[in-house]
Amino acid sequence: MIRVLVVLPLYGGSLPVGRCAARGLREAGCLVETFEAPAFYSAFTALEDLRVGAERYEALQNAFLQVISQAVLSKADAFAPDLVLCLAQAPLSPLALKRLRAKKVPTAMWFVEDFRLFPYWRAFAPLYDLFAVIQKEPFFTELAAIGVQNVLYLPLAADPSLHRPLRLSAEEKKEFGSTLSFMGAGYPNRRKAFVELLRHDFKIWGTEWEGEPRLAPLVQRQGARISPEDTVRIYNASAINLNLHSSVRTAEIVSRGDFVNPRTFELAACEAFQLVDQRVLLDELFTPEELARFDSLPGLLAAVAHYRDRPDERRRMAAKARERVLAEHTYARRMSALLAFAAERLPDFGPRPPAAWPEHMPEDMRLAVTRLLEELQLPADAGFDDLSAALRTKNSPLTEVETALLFLEEWKKLYSG
Amino acid sequence: MEGKTFGETVRHVLVVQLARFGDLLQSKRLLLSLAAEPDTTVHLCLDVSLASLASLVYPQVQIHAIPCHRNAGVAPRDMLPLLLREGARLAGLRCEQVYFLNASPLSYALAALFPPETARGYVRDKGQNLRGPWTRLAARLLRRRQTSPLNLVDFWAWQHPAPIAPEQVNPLPGAAGSGRVGVVMAGRETRRSLPPETLALVIQAVFQARGGPRLVCLGSGAERPLARRLARLLPPRTAECLEDATGRTSLEDLPEILRGLDLLLSPDTGIMHLAAHLGTPVLAFFLASARCFETGPYGWGHRVWQANLPCVPCLESAPCPRKHACLAPFARKDPLALLAGRSAPDWPEDLLGCVTALDALGGTCRVVDGRERRAEERLGLRSALGAYLGISGLEEGCGETAALYEETDWMLPPGKG
Incomplete structure (x- = not known):
């Protein structure tokens, strides 16, 4: 098995992607541990509340991040991963990345951000052995210019265990359902577009919608953060899910950017109908028969008018979109692609030979081991060391x-050297 | 239910001691303290090779033997069934407390079997290996070995809130009157033992002082070549009195042999601790990584020669850069003359002549010949340790008592175990 340590970010949009990636890796047959950086987030916010001088605050922030980096290194020492996969904003300092490189532990970054908006990749990308991105040119060229060779285009995806069609109760349909819905943050281009849709049965979910009185009556739960589970309910309950990629500029409602957001894949996986704005990289991921798209505000309004009263057409398209996602755009497939890329680019990367099981294992013990592998979601060909690594992380007793x-594996480690 | 038949009022406590022969003996004060509690059955889990001896030494304790050592003598096919059977037995005891005395990965693996709230010492909680507060504090003292004030017997005993008095542990030493002197050839760590050339000088001195006793060489078969070399190095009259019992005695035979001795000459070995357990007088030689203030024979009145060089105690695993300089003091004229019963005006600086003693904390050594480096610091720490445990009346020193404590003690919640 290949062991992967997934380092989650402290917060933010790449956090759910990281959790899905960890599940995808498990599905792809890896033994996975996650570094739960979000558990440290409250300590970070406590620093924010100190109200000290800016320089002192920044020094504390840096010291805090060094501690987290040390914790990641300790976890890597204990778990002995074949790959450390970091999501954008993962708290690994340059020093920690260099330490991992010195120990010959390969690192990969899945940079699920817009490289134009988050330019800090320039400082960090060369420190990773693999750099996976959701955009193509000119990002590839810019990475090559700073010496980053192992670059992989790895678009976002859906997790069918979470993003799936649901049978909703009447109460749920009432709470989460509407003709039109949008789930996401209140970026300027969205605000500008959505005020044109006020006459529809329209619900807006998500945060950062303050300051637009015309949209206020549509905003659900006073703009509270929505859980991933409720998000799936909203997708399932809405006749038309609007999917307008964010833009900080209001001049153009459709920004015509390149990457495709996670919502596109998630809605498709839920077999939920969506209207998505045209993106440069969308056509290689979905056909127009699978996803209805628009490229302007008038286009959006026309599409709403067209699909609002055509439930059969919506259903047919949504079914096709789900089929495409399940075939090509799951996190498990993305992670398989990442592992294949690692095998191609990194020397000695691949499944380690499974450690031999104890000889002369009694029959009842064999059965118990089979049950244990199932319980721990390990493949049947997992090695003795893989099982022990999974047991080590279990709660006592x-x-x-x-x-x-576990005892026997420790014994073998002690005396086999 | 095993052990005493006190019905439902019987409580079970378990001590997990997975280390060696000497450690088994040095767990005595803790085991006796637990056994002294009313309606308590004490269980001891240890390596199979020590089970018979443990039954002899601790008849009041239930023994649970598992394979821990490389040469435990358990066939590979039998290991898992044995571990499973004993594991089930141990878990079935529902022990109120489980004392884990070793920092080994095997001990931590076994700790996973028990609810963390019952564990003491080296414990495991939610997959995390931890040291309890007392263990942590004592380990901190042991890091500065030149001033470390605590005998290992007491380190383990003070896991118990009120251990039995040190005087109740071992009998006062008394010669059997047999005219026999035992000679332990070497311990597990050969660097901590006197080579035959030096040992021959010591033996000759003892031989002269005692008017030609019978000498019995003790040890495993591996020490037989050493015993032969020793015989060749001794004057003919002394060599005639030498009986080579190396490799001819099992662990279970040892108590009987040791009971019949007037004196045992030994490096820091399990046999030395067994002699102290039986009340056989000991003259012990501590050098290299061995330090009598930590692992000297427990009780009143045993004698120890301790090498007193700045490099003692050393790290056993590192090669000696000083050509084993700590051996030289044992061959010096004056101590040997004193041992032979003659006057010795010039005791060397690099050797301490000690007599074992007891105080309210436990076992210690009083220096009667020579001057101990950093004695004041050791006594100061011992006094501070006494204060920590609520013991008064210990010999005062001038040690830095703050060395007992770290920031984590002051600032963080008390640790588990």
């Missing part, structure tokens, strides 16, 4: 079988 196996 372990069962007699688990303890005996």
Whole structure:
């Protein structure tokens, strides 16, 4: 098995992507541990509340991030991963990345951000062994210019275990349903577009919608953050899900950017109908028969008018979109692509030979091990060391079988050297 | 239910001691303290090779043997069934407290079997290996070994809130009157033992002082070549009195042999601790990484020669850069003359002549010949340690008592275990 340590960010949009990536890696047959950086987030916000001098605050922030980086390194030491996969904003300092490189632990970054808006990749990309991105040119060229060779285009995806069609109760349909809906933050281009849709049965979900009185009656739950589970309910309950990629500029409602957002894949996986704005990279991911798209505000209004009263057409398209996602755009597939890329570019990368199981294992023990592998979601060909690594992270107390196996593996490690 | 039949009022406590022969003996004060509690059955989990001896030494304790050592003598096919069976037994005891005495990965693996709230010492909680507060504090003292004030027996005993008095641990030493002197050839760590050339000088001195006793060489078969070399190095009359019992005695035979001795000459070994357990007088030689204030024979009145060089105690795993300079003091004229019963005006600076003693904290050594480096610091720490444990009346020193504590003690919630 390949062992992957997924380093989640402290916060932000790449956090759910990281969790999905971890599940995708498991589905792709890896033994996965996650570094739960969000658990440290409250300590970070406590620093914010100190109200000290700016320089002192920044020094504290840096010191805090060094501690987190040390924690990641310790986790890597304990878990002995074949790959450390970091999501954008993962708290790994340059020093920590260099330490991992010195120890020959390969690192990968899945930079699920817009490279134009977040230019800090220039300082960090050369420190990773693999750099996966959601955009193509000119990003590829710019990365090459700073010496980053192992670049992989890895678009976002959906997690079918979370993003799926639901059978909603009447209460849920009432709470989450509407003819039109939008789930996301109140970026300027969205505000400008949505005020043109006020006459529809329209619900807006998500944060940062303050300051636009005309939209205020449409904003649900006073603009509170919506959980991933409720997001899926909203997708399932809405006749038309609007999917307008964000833009800080209001001059053009459709920004015609390149990358495709996660919502596109998630809605498709839910078999939920969506109207999505045209993107440069959209056509290679979905056909117009799978996703209805618009390229301007008039186009959006026309599309709403067209699809509002055509439920069969919506259903047909949504079904096709889901089929496409399941075939090509799951996180498991993305992670398989990443692993294949790692195998191609990194020397010695690949599944380590599974450690031999104890000889003469009694039959009842074999059965117990089979059950244990299933329970821990490990493949049947997992090695003894893989099982032990999974057991090491379990909460105490372990069962007699688990303890005996863990003990024996420690014994072998002690005396086999 | 195993052990005493006190019905439902019987409580079970378990001590997990997975280390060696000497450690088994040095767990005595803790085991006796637990056994002294009313309606308590004490269980001891240890390596299979020590089970028979443990039954002899601790008849009041239930023994649970598992394979821990490389040469535990358990066939590979039998390891898992044995671990499983004993694991089930141990878990079934539902022990109120489980004392883990070793920092080994095996001990931590076994700790996973028990609810963390019952564990003491080296514990495991939610997959995290931890050291309890007392263990952490004592380990901190042991890091500065030249001033470390605590005997290992007491380190383990003080896991118990009120251990039995040190005087109740081992009997006062008394010669058997047999005219026999035992000679332990070497311990597990050969660097901590006197080579035959030096040992021959010591033996000859003892031989002269005691008017030609019978000498019995003790040790495993591996030490037989050493015993032969020793015989060749001794004067003929002394060599005639030498009986080579190396490799001819099992662990279970040892108590009987040791009981029949007037004196045991030994480096820091398990046999030395067994002699102290039985009340056989000991003259011990501590050098290299061995330090009598940590692992000297426990009780009143045993004698120890301790090498007193700035590099002692050293790190056993590192090669000696000083050509084993700590051996030289044991061959000096004056101590040997004193041992032979003659006057010795010039005791060397690089050797301490000590007599073991007890105080309210536990076992210690009183320096009667020579001058201990940093004695004041050691005594100061011992006194501070006494204050920490609520013990008064210890010998005062001038150690830096703040060395006992770290920021984590002051600032963080108390640790588990």
